[in-house]
Amino acid sequence: MIDFTKGLNDSQRNAVLHNEGPLLVLAGAGSGKTRVLTMRIARLVHEKRCKPEEILAVTFTNKASREMKERVSQLSSEKTADLMTLCTFHSLGVKILREDGEKIGLKKTFSIIDEHDKIGTLKSIMRANGVRGLKNEDPEEFATKISLAKNASLDPDNYKEANPDERKINRVYSSYNSILLKNQTVDFDDLLLLPLQLFTRHPDVLAKYQKRYSFVSIDEFQDTNTVQMKLASFLALPQNNLMVVGDDDQGIYSWRGAEIENILSFSSKFRKCTTIILDKNYRSTHQIFAAAHAVVANNRVRKLKEITAVAGDGDPIMHYKGDDEEDEAMWVAEKIAEHNEHTSFSYKDHAILVRTNAMMRPYEEELRRKGVPYRVSGAMSFYERKEIKDMIAYLRFFANPDDELSMARVLKVPNKGITPSTLELLDEFAAFRRMSLWEAMKRHSELEKISDGQHGLINAFIEFFNKFDKLFETNTLALTVRDLLNDTGYLAHMAKAYKDDDSLKMRMENIDELLHGIEYYEHKFRKKKPTLAGYLQEVALLSSETKEEDESKQRGVTLMTLHKSKGLEFPVVFLVGLDKDYIPSPRAIEEGNIDEERRLFYVGMTRAQKRLFLTYPGTKVFRGKQKTVTPCPFLREIPEEFLDGKIGQKQDDEKLEYVDSFFKEMKEKFKLSGDDEN
DNA sequence: GGGGCTAAGCTTTTT
DNA sequence: GCTTAGCCCC
Secondary structure: OOOOOOOOOHHHHHHHOOOOOOEEEEEOOOOOHHHHHHHHHHHHHHOOOOOHHHEEEEEOOHHHHHHHHHHHHHHOOHHHHHHOEEEEHHHHHHHHHHHHHHHHOOOOOOEEOOHHHHHHHHHHHHHHOOOOOOOOOOHHHHHHHHHHHHHOOOOHHHHHHHOOOOHHHHHHHHHHHHHHHHOOEEOOOHHHHHHHHHHHHOHHHHHHHHHHOOEEEEOOHHHOEHHHHHHHHHHHOOOOOEEEEEOHHHOOOHHHOEOOHHHHOHHHHOOOOEEEEEOEEOOOOHHHHHHHHHHHOOOOOOOOOOOEEOOOOOOOEEEEEEOOHHHHHHHHHHHHHHHHHHOOOOHHHEEEEEOOHHHHHHHHHHHHHOOOOEEEOOOOOHHHOHHHHHHHHHHHHHHOOOOHHHHHHHHHOOOOOOOHHHHHHHHHHHHHHOOOHHHHHHOHHHOOOOOHHHHHHHHHHHHHHHHHHHHHHHOOHHHHHHHHHHHOOHHHHHHHHOOOOOHHHHHHHHHHHHHHHHHHHHHHOOOOOOOHHHHHHHHHOOOOOOOOOOOOOOOOEEEEEHHHHOOOOEEEEEEOOOEOOOOOOHHHHHOOOHHHHHHHHHHHHOOEEEEEEEEEEOEEEEOOEEEEOOEOHHHHHOOHHHEOOOOOOHHHHHHHHHHHHHHHHHHHHOHHHOOOOO
């Protein structure tokens, strides 16, 4: 029998050997949590405590779920890993809705709307409802509120009850939801909320899934929202074989609806819960980790954990104050070039972490100037590119002709000649007869106001649909898409539109890449019958991914926001722009949520394995004016013994005193909100 | 669909 | 003050 505990420390072993009942694993940064999670499920199956198909392990990112699948494959076999459900919360939602969504009025072919189209939909709803009148209210704000409502498990009716005064939001929210339903479309939040509603309304369906999954694990539990928590606890019943892994010190997504309370109160919510703390950090040097820990220990509301770094003492943290933002960036770029030249650290070992996307620019400029290769994480993702969105719209339309957004795009590129006024007539007709726009289109001959020419174009469009609809049924996806590209004149249209442009080649390559993706999907699902809707639901969840490639092949310096860095590690990390106007952000101060900002700082520090550099500019240009910068107050919380001693130089003393008084001030300000000595 | 102009806005965004 | 996004017009 395989020894699944080989090379593990005591707490890791205890977690891996846990069998039935709820288990909370508090996993400090770099403590080997993925290892523990995967080893435990591999062991459960290996020892025949359950079948592989009874394992459900949920993560937040595609990357994390891929990694988990890989590791389980290595520990058992690829076949075993394939039988398990190792996926993200959202793809679990897709699976459930595809299987049983019909019970709540959702066809198997439903579409998933992306963020951009969502804003567009809200905009038109707001316009139609007169909400976007005088004050020109921001659809983004409405989107955020609706999303938070959905994450808190509030449907339009619940929300209205809880917030009777938010009349505009109420109107927009309920009309948004009914439009989505009419288009047989869901948004990302629905992928969680709708399964939950399905479960509450159809206990028999819930029972089916409860029986299917006998062991449930959740990764990054500190980031779960109300809906995810409910889903997890529903699915784990009745045995409650629920393992959750997370680190309350790394909860940085409260503004997206994550409830850190879920992890803080887990052990009191679940009777007989076992709690295990993974208290060895294998990632960072002692100097780095102890410093980071000293900072985060200032948070009042947290699970007490004494975590020690075991990877050796290391060098002190270095600090640099630039003359201005440019000088700061220059110093960092120089340092990296120097490391690459004279030390064992190469470019790819370095990461520059910033608080806001806008702060990346001076670094990009400096790196480019010095010829240092770099990659910006979070640049435009593959699926956001125009040509890809166009193609996806075509595919969505064929999978789900009720999807009006996609139909609108299809009608536009290349232009099918059906005019806006014709569409308006069709739309009215659809509303009057309570049918979809597509249904109305098919009955266009009933509308006398439409001109003969337009009737002809609509007929051609319907024929075009029927032809390819059949092809999608009979031919392979990839082949049909190739036909589609020619038949619609899309390729010709591209060639014309980007005639003298370098970007034409790139766009063609992107289309090629998409075709390869389709072929890959067909290959992967060859046994399970690949379908158009299935493919689309797969890729919808990859929407924010830059495309697999890099990582292993990557050569350059990584430039990204602190938020994006969570879960990653780099030998050398630069935390830059440590300016008190950015971290903690003014908004966080306003909301009294400084602890989360401190956690963000902690996440940044703990990304570093060998060397950590903290920098800030002495002055900056802010809204056109030169201003003196006050360093980030968290710098003051790093014990001097771990620093290279530069912080606290005379010229900085005044400012650092200010920083000390900053915390006093904050304490005063929020005394009433419970942040006092009790 | 792109070019050019005007007007905001200046946190973070796993899916 | 400068960048970016949205919108109008071609």
